[in-house]
Amino acid sequence: MKTHNNFDEQFEFAGKAKTWSLAAIAIGVIVIALGFITGQVERTFSNLLLMGYYTTCVSLAGAFFCAIQYVTQSGWSASILRVPHAFIKILPIPAIILVVIIIAGLTFTQTIPNEEGHNVVAPYLYKIWGQHEITKAGTEGYDAIIAGKSGYLNLGFFLARVIGFLLAYILLSRLFVKYSTNEDELAGMSNYDKSFKLACVFLVIFGFTIPVFAFDVIMSLEAHWFSTMFGWYNFAALWVTGLATMTLIIIYLRKQGYLAWVTQDHLHNMGQLIFGFSVFWTYLWFAQFLLTWYANIPEETAYFYKRWEPDFKPWFWLSIVVNFLTPLLVLMARDSKRSTAILQAACVILIVGHWFDYFQMIMPGTVGHFSEWFVAVSWIEVGTFIGFAGLFAFLIFTALSKFKALAPKNHPFLQESLHHHI
Template identity: 65%
Template sequence: METHNNFDQGFVFAGKAKTFSLIAIVIGIICVAFGLYTHTERTFDNLLLMGYYFTCVCLAGLFFCAVQYVAQAGWSASLIRIPQAFAKTLPYAAVVLVLIVIAGLSLTHKVINEEGKEVVAPYLYKLWAIKGVEVKGSETYDAIIAGKHSFLNIPFFLGRLIGFLGIYSIFGYLLVKYSKNEDEIGGMSNYEKSFKMACIFLVILGFTSPIFAFDTIMSLEAHWFSTMFGWYNFAAMWVSGLATITLVLILLRQAGYFSWITQDHLHNLGQLIFGFSIFWTYVWFAQFLLIYYANLPEEAVYFYKRWEPEFKPWFWLNIIINFGTPVLLLMSRDAKRLTSRLKYVCIVLLLGHWLDYYMMIMPGTVGGEGRDFGIIEIGTAIGFGGLFVFGMLASLSRFKYLVPKNHPFLQESLHHHI
């Protein structure tokens, strides 16, 4: 095969990609600094949004690698370096997210609570992290939050967050390490280690990812809860991760890398994007429908906030983009094999799931101020986009080869045809 000539190829992180990513980071820093000076709370919410999104995309890359090992999938072996680069970036994303959360919990400001009293509250998680919320007789006492205080308290919250992200990062490090050893040593021993580590990781992720979503996002509105929220977030994470993996692969292929990737590989990725977009829609609709028809005040309040005039158009646009785009543009077999269309769908879905996370966070935190979409939102997104690109491409450049030469299923991947 002609593609064999490219197997010694490595990725060089230089030129426009490096320059533009650094420029994007600088733009992000400037916009965040401006936001912290003018609209501090809104800026913290945008930092949390993008920190969480950044982490979820990297975690999705690790999840992709683990699934391929556990399923003993052959088709993906020749493109596995891209999700492995995501996994290598995960520790840095985790550090950024933890720093944002710690800063949001540590820095305080004066707010008017639901009873009309002026109280001092942190910029993030103000419903449960405010001082005295669990103490009867305190001006900030909340009976509902007090009942959850054994779980929602700052030391335990930060311990869970750091613990989960630390465990995920360790598994990402091990899977990448074994893959590199596989190239250098050969044989099946490192592949077998990867298989075992992937099995353990998937079990741990299955139990902890809903709690990670409950903590990081759902606890922003601590009076409300949904047992489906964790899987709703997991679906969003997986679809946005798949879209990012596919988009990066297409762009690198157009830049002259990964020349062995065929339309058959892209077709498989398109199938995954299409299928799990439907799954995301199912969970979104099921959560909405159950709460809408039950119409219990303590549950309906979540959607009531999102049906306020300033958010209702975004609420419906969310489902239109994230469901309508893949259904209309990726339904047929041929559509999944069109590089230009797949690239367009990936970009739209990445924007769509940014809106999805935006709707999870803003209505319950800054409320009506969240409708003031502008330089803070755009600049923060650009900055984190540059940070992700820089970290991911720098990680990719540290692989000696872009193809795992001694992967046991490499030949199956190179001859993949459907």
């Protein structure tokens, strides 16, 4: 084992990485502006919601990663904790962006025909339950199903839940970073013990609320339909994409000469987690689909029927094929998880693959139909993805550059991590 590791090294965010991330942000801003200018308002709002939710979920995965490591008292991950810590530090920004998108999507309205053919005023997002007078009996827009859910699906309670959940995640998770940085200065076990207790509390709150967060932000786009498995299905996607993104960042830092103490054994562990939870995601996807297909209840099958329309069906099947077969065929072998190039390629594929997963969750319930399946993904989708990817990269690398050191040098399990071997 090398003994000359510099645990005081500080990441410098400059050069091509900074230039490319800023260029990507500029592309995203231009594309989003053009989307509104060209009259594709609903489609632009849908893509903003998709990417706002995606980046928030990936950032949340950093908090969940830290909580899992502390509550299980894992040693192997101690030397890479600064990466998920950076995810925690940037979480407020995608969270605020997501809330702004949701509020704007609920505020700006359009006139559309409802299921009975009457013209109603509805917001660009959450147009089923957000329609004006939808819960008022005797009006043209009245919907008995939504009226029955109005105690839960109303604007005030909806926003209170979304904002409340995000505030709880932000405030609790930032303590992980605080305790870790205090640990660097003070040493001892006091801050680690605080992190352990915090992780126990965080996981209870996170476990009970993250499915509801998914119900609110995504499932309520199609408020006539519901699935009790939807929240855990979204959690699995959150966890896999977060792990894949963390792995890519660790690989990038190693290539730039940082994190010299991170070995193929650490990457092997990340690959194992990605593989295992990709299979878990597939199980939840299949269980939700199979139960709906087998029961064949009209109000439930309507959700999948939309996704079997010609304009969405190729993307529907592409999502399951990419997100299941990639880890199954590429990451199952031990040697694959220990190959930086293969692991890096698998992570990129999964990040894009789960974008398709979120795409087919959101678009059929917002935009509705496209003329052909191959125009469903256009310059708006690509440009918005590039913009948010650039923003995420810029925020993450800026956050990493703010740490005094890239290793939690007084973590009690740091030596175990440095000598990790599997």
